[in-house]
Amino acid sequence: MKIDPQQVEDAARELYIRAVKLLPPDIKQGFAGLVKRETDATAQGVLGTMLVNIQVAEDTDNLLCQDTGIPIYNVRIGRNVELDGFAMKQAIRKGCERATREHPLRSSVVHPVTRKNEHSSCGRHVPVIHIDFCSDEELLEIEMIPKGSGSENNSFLKMAIPADGVDAIKTFVIDCVLEAGGKTCPPTIVGVGVGGTADLCVHLSKVAATRALGSRCSDREGAKLEEALTEAGNMLGVGPQGLGGDSTAFAVHVETAATHITMNPVAVNMQCHSARRARATFRPAGLEYGY
Amino acid sequence: MAHYDLHMPVFEEQVRALRINDTVTLHGTLYGIRDATQIHMFDRGRKPRFDLKGHAVIHTAPNVRKVDKSAEFPAGYAPVCIGTTTSDRMERFTRPLMKQYGVRFIIGKGGMREGSAQSFADIGGAYLAVIGGTAALETTWIEAIEDVDMDDLKPESLWKFRLKGFCPLLVAMDSHGGSLYTAVKANSQARRAQALASLGVAVK
């Protein structure tokens, strides 16, 4: 399968716009689950407003949230795909910029020192582009995530020590949820990275936070932690928007990696209730958009 | 829990009447303000052209589309999507906003800290919570972008919005020291031990 950079550029543009407008079905289901269980009246009101907002965004073809986020593109390339990797990266950048100028979308991206906004949603190393390979024969997948700052500003890393064991990991996650309070726009998906190096650990926490609801960690130990932490996190009573209630998190997701004998790193990254995500899948039969 | 319809600007007595858990609908004018706007106002001495006395400011940086000026778009901007950002980052500006500019309401998400609570009590102000991440809905409450100042900071300009009725806002911090956030925080801290026990962690 041969991929033309122009197709990638068009998809990168389309993906950004789709992502900020259409909430994935698994997140909508997540809302339905929370509404069923929520016992607090204020929290029910807040969840109700969030649901109305999702509907208004669809009906008026508008953005779910004003924060267009930092654009992230995750690319997966199959084994029998012919493309110019360098051109593809440039095409993603171009598509991201076109979405911003042509729709238009608010550019939320500035230089970290001068704070200058190029009004393109692009800058040094932004959009963030991750490239990975998979065993499928003829497949190219591009996932787009506009990562909001309210949740991203509540990111945490702790280089715990082996002597503190898994208890250190659990305690850290609970304390991060408490610390974040309403600032992350709960209900959230709490992403937890366990193990690896410091940077891998943080990366895993982002992978976990942006994974579809209902998916589980492929490491059994990670999956066990997910379940226990989801239940414990929702005992805290932070509630939607930090105004109290049972619905603090849709779920806690965990991703693990092997680590060093002397290390016990844990990272937390959160995804807000506007858990936006869009996906473009290229196959020989054509291009398909989804979540 | 009472509901109030307020036509902006307001006087101190109207703000003092509000208690946490009351709801409010604002009519008339609302100003949009953000990190950069306030950094320029208070750290770099820029004076905005608008009179903010008795008004409400919302922590926002909207998505807008540049259009020709007309009766419908007096500032040359059409609102695309207008929502709210996390207020906590702008904590240190509450007092100067109220003292120097006479601002009465701050609207945002996630709440503010002790310093803001003190300013609301001392000067007569309140924090009104909007549900973060519900911007599509909030946009339907805005009639027009009436004017804009400090536009070199776009999207963090100082925006003047004309409202259709901006609601429902929850009084989350009042002028009597009441704060929903403090109450929830104390409650969730108290539940920490229970959550950790469910994970089999002994609390030290």
Ligand code: SF4
């Ligand atoms: S944290 Fe999420 S929902 Fe809240 S304002 Fe930011 S992007 Fe929107």
